[in-house]
Amino acid sequence: MTTMTQARRGTYVDRPSPSGLADVIDLILDKGLVIDAYVRVSLVGIELLTIDARIVVASVDTYLRFAEATNRLDLYQQGGRDLPELMEGMAEGGAKGKTRGAVDTAKEKLEGALPGGGEGKSEEAERQPSRRQRQS
Amino acid sequence: MDAFEGGCYVYGVVPSTAALPDGLRGVGDSPGTVRLVRHGGLAAAVSDVSQDRPLGSRHDLLAHQRVLDTLMTASTVLPMRFGVVLGDAEAVTSDLLEPHHYRFVDALAEFSGYTQFTVRGRYEQDMVLREVLAEDPETQRLQEVVRELLPDSGYYDRIRLGELVFHALQRTREADGEVAVDTLAPYAASIRLREPAGDDGAVDAAVLVGHEHRDGFERAVEHLGARWAGRIRLRMLGPLPPYDFVELEED
Structure with a gap:
């Protein structure tokens, strides 16, 4: 929660240090210099590198998810809870866990799929060809 | 590529005057020591890797980042993307440093005195959904209708509601992105705003900051965090090598 972060660090901005694996x-x-695709020979083990799950693709599923989130919001209001109570409810895990971004999920999958990075889970993650495979 | 038996893993390009601490370990299961391959005023930071297994473990990814972090404390560095391996030290010279010599020299001069910060924000979703409902009576009316429906009915109304909320959030996101750019621009040599990831992604900006503006920049980010407190959770990574700014131009 933002409020906890403030209390702990005396700041409104979280500065993770060292950066976690997801950030790394x-x-x-998908950033940094890459010269020629062929020099990345060692990447045969992590084809998943080409993942690009950043963009939220608007789909029926997305819409239904937002509709559900919006309705859940209203249930709190009907219960007449005020804001601090609402925040408590979220901190208890009512909402927060469900609303994490899609890319976190993709990254968890990626970490699982990397050799040595998990239990060798092979969940399908969205993939598409890298946009900058061949340069200069 | 089955015949690949090992090679030189490349972390980044630095001026040949750059120094490396002793015993800096690289990627791989039995990580090699990071060393510099020098050529014509440039140097590539490399370490030997064998083909025990493909690279890409948690250790490998963190090692790549750690080596670059170490390099950037002492000099300007052009970071390679994870996973660049050349056959041997000679190939590092002939396939990397030589053919791209002038670009690397120019880029090192360009980034000298600058580092990257990455600023990311996530919405406190309930808070921002409340904003959306408050701003648009049509969405609010539809939401009241959907709320009264039985769980398995009103499929199309639900989709319509979600669609309205989704697009309203996109407009909110664009506006917040503009606020971020306006707030940070005075301290930035360059800003790259990317599409934020995930349903609750609010802002994702890579910012190139000159050393003389660093204090001002950090205050500006703090200011942004204060302005958005309770609404957007803001995180800042950095100082980083200029990952988002080093792409070579296409020929």
Whole structure:
């Protein structure tokens, strides 16, 4: 929760240090210099590198998810709870866990799929060809 | 690529005057020591890797980042994307440093004195959904209708509601992105705003910051965090090598 972060760090901005694996993945897998596709020979083990699950694709599922989130919101209001109570409810895990971003999920899958990075789970993650495979 | 038996893993390119601490370990199961392959005023930071297994473990990913973090404390660094391996040290010279010499020299000059910060925000979803409902009477009316429906009915009304909320959130996101850019621009040499990830993604900005603006920049991010408190959870990574800014131009 933001409020806890403030209390602990005396700041409104969380500065994770050292950066977690998810942050590192996001930085080094699809950014940084890449010269020629062929030099990335060692990547045969992690074809999943080409994952690009960043964009939320608008779909019926997405819409239903938002509709559900919106309705859940209203249930709180009907119960007449005020804001601090509402925040408590969220902190207890009522809402927060469900509303994490899609990319976190994708990253968890990725971590699981990396050799040595998990139990060798092979859940399908969305993949598409890298946009910058061949450069210069 | 089955014949691949090992090679030189490349972390990044630095000026040949850059120094490395002793005993800095790289990627791989029995990680090699990171060293510099120098050529014509440039150097590539590399370590030997064998083909015990494909790279990509948690250890490998963190090692890549750690080596670059170490390099950037002492000099300007052009970070390679994870996973660049050349056959041997000679190939690092002939396939990397030589053919791209002038680009690397120019890029090192360009990024000298600058580091990257990445600023990411996530919405407190309930808070922002409340905003959306408050702003649009049509959405609010539809939501009241859907609320009264039995769990398995009103499929199309639900989709319509979700669609309205989704698009309203996109407009909110665009507006918040503009606020972020306006707030940070005075301290930034360059800003790259990316599509934030996930349902609750609010902002994702890579910012190139000159050393002389760093204090001001960090205050500006703090200001943004205060302005958005309770609404957007803001995180900042950095200082980082300029990952988001080093792409080579296509020929």
